[in-house]
Amino acid sequence: MSTEQPSTSQNQNSPQLLNQWIEIQESLKKQLITDDTFSWKLPPICKGQIYEGAQDDRDSDRGKFLKYIAGADLSFSKTDPSIACATLVVLDASTLEVVHEVSNTVELRVPYVPGFLAFREAPVLLGLLEKLKNTVPQLYPQVLMVDGNGLLHPRGFGLACHLGVLADLPTIGIGKNLHHVDGLTQHGVRQLLEANGDSCSDVFTLIGDSGSTLGAALRSTV
Incomplete structure (x- = not known):
């Protein structure tokens, strides 16, 4: 099945289209x-600092550790919500320093529909990943973080899952x-946080x- 964006002439909130999107998700x-099948592990940490050996390319264990993490998101124009700047940033997992960035300004023809964010944003983010792979394949990430839900989704398949599979x-x-x-529920999560208030x-x-x-859930300090 295709995940291409439909034409602007199509009624994008029609039951027929939403059912089509659900079929694609399923x-x-x-x-x-959902199981961890990757061979790498997180770089070792000692007293809040990364071991120097994890940063040394000459270290024979270097290949065992996670090397690159990427983060992706879209920032929308304040005057035209159909115009967005999509950005993919790659960080060195050992130092958390930015090693590469790739961006693209796009016009999105698919509106935001709750539960179907992937059909609006995934094609754009996949384009950035493909561009990264074609230009600097040695910096292609082993893990991607994206602004959107994964399993925590009404159908258990949010943007993160959608993008990860594709x-x-x-x-x-x-x-x-x-x-x-x-x-x-929000109330239940708040109770969980309160019950663990003394936890470190x-x-x-x-x-x-x-x-x-x-x-x-991450406790916010803001």
């Missing part, structure tokens, strides 16, 4: 891998708002009523 969801890349979704799925951790696992782990 088809791609069958390819989703790019064949481990992807982490960073959502600003909590989707009320599988029994999760600011990250809490989000587990739905089904027992499935859907993500994690």
Whole structure:
């Protein structure tokens, strides 16, 4: 099935189109891998600092560690919400220094429809990944972080999952708002945070009523 953006003449909120998008999501969801199957591991940390050995390309263990992380997002024009600047930033996992950036200004013909963000943004972000692969393949990331949800989604297949499957890349979704799925609610998460108020951790696992782990909540310091 194609994930190309429909023409502007198509009614993009029609039940027919939304059903088509749901079919695409369900088809791609069958390819989703939720277990960690990658061979790399996080660089070792000692007293808040990365071991120098993890930064040394001559180190025989270098290939065992995560090398590059990328973050992707779209920033929209304040005067025209159909115009956006899409950016992909690659960081060295050992130093968190930016090693490469790629951007593209685009006109989006697909409006934002709750639950279907991938059909608006995924084609653009896939284009940036392809551009990165063609220009500096040695800096292609092993993990991608994207502004959007993953498993924590009404159909369990948000932008992060959608993009990860199509790019064949481990992807982490960073959502600003909590989707009320599988029994999760704002009130319930607040209770969880309050119950762990004395904990030294600011990250809490989000587990739905089904027992499935859907993500994690980060305690905001703002």
